[in-house]
Amino acid sequence: MANGICVFAEHYNGNIETVVAELVSAAHFIKETTAEKIMAVVVSQDCETLIGQMGRLDVDEIYAVKTESDCAFQDDALSSVIADMIREIDPSSVLVPATITGRSVFSRVAAKLGCGLTADCTELLVGTRENGSYYIKQNKPSFGENVFVTIVTKEGCYPQMMTVRPGVYTPYEAKEEKVPEVKYLDIKAPASKVKVVEKRPAASNADSILAAEIVVVGGRGTEEEESFKLLKSFADSLDAAIGGTRPLVDTGFIPFEHQIGQTGYTIRPRICVSFGVSGAIQHTEGIKDTKLMIAVNKDEEAPIFNIADYGIVGDLNEILAKYLEK
Ligand SMILES: Cc1cc2nc3c(=O)[nH]c(=O)nc-3n(C[C@H](O)[C@H](O)[C@H](O)COP(=O)(O)OP(=O)(O)OC[C@H]3O[C@@H](n4cnc5c(N)ncnc54)[C@H](O)[C@@H]3O)c2cc1C
Structure with missing residues (x-):
């Protein structure tokens, strides 16, 4: 049995x-x-x-x-x-x-x-x-x-x-x-038909949202080219990986491997900063073990503020532009 x-x-x-x-x-x-x-x-x-x-x-x-x-x-x-x-x-x-x-x-x-x-x-x-x-x-x-x-x-x-x-x-x-x-166990490996010619490490591992200490998360609020550019500059300034909600994957801004949530990936970074994310349960399931959560949203009623340690109510474009200026 x-x-x-x-x-x-x-x-x-x-x-x-x-x-x-x-x-x-x-x-x-x-x-x-x-x-x-x-x-x-x-x-x-x-x-x-x-x-x-x-x-x-x-x-x-x-x-x-x-x-x-x-x-x-x-x-x-x-x-x-x-x-x-x-x-x-x-x-x-x-x-x-x-x-x-x-x-x-x-x-x-x-x-x-x-x-x-x-x-x-x-x-x-x-x-x-x-x-x-x-x-x-x-x-x-x-x-x-x-x-x-x-x-x-x-x-x-x-x-x-x-x-x-x-x-x-x-x-x-x-x-x-x-x-x-x-x-x-006394089991012999048969001869393989695969010959390994060369091993090369992947170009960069730093971008993996699973390994990153800091993850910057974009939601539908960052779906404009300009907004996403600001988000990326912000992430670069912190040496952070970029994750996102499903709409960001659907529109091709990020690959599926960077989707956070129930049907994406679960992350446990030290810090997570999210921009323009409403806080749907299907998304927050993937970030609930983050140690420090900061959220930016223009809607003060957005559910993301219920799980954030710090919340900033305001337009993400203005906030990011001001931060990057400094
Ligand atoms: C079975 C199933 C599985 C799912 N799995 C996942 C999953 O794994 N991951 C996932 O993310 N979703 C998943 N979803 C989708 C999920 O339900 C939500 O629809 C999605 O998370 C919403 O993404 P969002 O917060 O980016 O968009 P929205 O809900 O549209 O929120 C956008 C937010 O941005 C804010 N905003 C807009 N413009 C600005 C601005 N200029 N400045 C500041 N704030 C702004 C708005 O106030 C709003 O709160 C799933 C759904 C289903 C049915």
């Missing part, structure tokens, strides 16, 4: 990705109801270093496969190894980061295992069937991000496999280090 909540320990350049700790938070939430053990799967040339980084995640078991070469970007070989691992450990659910690697590898894993894969979940809840068995309610935005759907894997079909959007859960950190049980 399938048992256990399994998390894919994605890593890059010798470091476990932060999103893994986020998924472990989701796993602990599920465990509170199902009482299943939490497992992690890691595939690497250097499993020891990566396992050493997982001491504060409070996972019960780590399953590892040591590869002869670095399998990064060789998703065909990696998916074959992981499918074999999952067959062997037989978890009831598999939680995967909805990253480029997670999506690419696990769509292949799902095909090899003949199971489903729910993509891009933003919330995981636990349901109980009449017979007392548990299932995961895999909630995600759909139909062009216009509706929320709950996807449930058919009873008896295991594993329930899902990718989870980065930034949705707070990274898990146990108070004390725990040494989990580590099991090395």
Whole structure:
């Protein structure tokens, strides 16, 4: 009988990705109801270093496969190894980061295992069937991000496999280090059809709204070319990333990766300054964990002021122009 909540320990350049700790938070939430053990799967040339980084995640078991070469970007070989691992450990659910690697590898894993894969979940809840068995309610935005759907894997079909959007859960950190049980599996990676010719870091990481300490958020009030230019100059002056509400994405001012909210991304910056944002719940869900929130809006009744630590009532163009002049 399938048992256990399994998390894919994605890593890059010798470091476990932060999103893994986020998924472990989701796993602990599920465990509170199902009482299943939490497992992690890691595939690497250097499993020891990566396992050493997982001491504060409070996972019960780590399953590892040591590869002869670095399998990064060789998703065909990696998916074959992981499918074999999952067959062997037989978890009831598999939680995967909805990253480029997670999506690419696990769509292949799902095909090899003949199971489903729910993509891009933003919330995981636990349901109980009449017979007392548990299932995961895999909630995600759909139909062009216009509706929320709950996807449930058919009873008896295991594993329930899902990718989870980065930034949705707070990274898990146990108070004390725990040494989990580590099991090395004797699985060989097949030869990959992918040859990595060169690795180059992305041009700039500073613009990622998930990593930024300060995020400047634009709403529909900044939808004029001039207003957006002022917003951008303001963000540059603070070395901040730019995020926005959905209208700003719809009109092409910012890419979807910078949309904040229920169907966009959840951010936890130190400071967030928002301009021309009304404060709809679908947006504020994505900024509620900001440490210091400042909002500018010309409407003193705008709901954004209910969640702001400081509010400025006024025309954003005038306020930004004055600030930049100084
Ligand atoms: C299922 C679903 C999912 C959704 N997901 C998201 C999501 O993830 N993220 C998201 O953002 N939205 C989402 N939305 C849309 C959301 O409901 C709101 O429509 C959206 O957040 C409103 O964006 P806004 O605040 O920029 O625009 P508006 O609500 O139009 O507000 C614009 C504000 O700007 C102010 N303003 C205008 N001009 C100025 C000026 N010159 N100076 C100062 N203030 C000015 C106005 O007073 C107003 O308060 C979703 C909706 C649905 C139905």
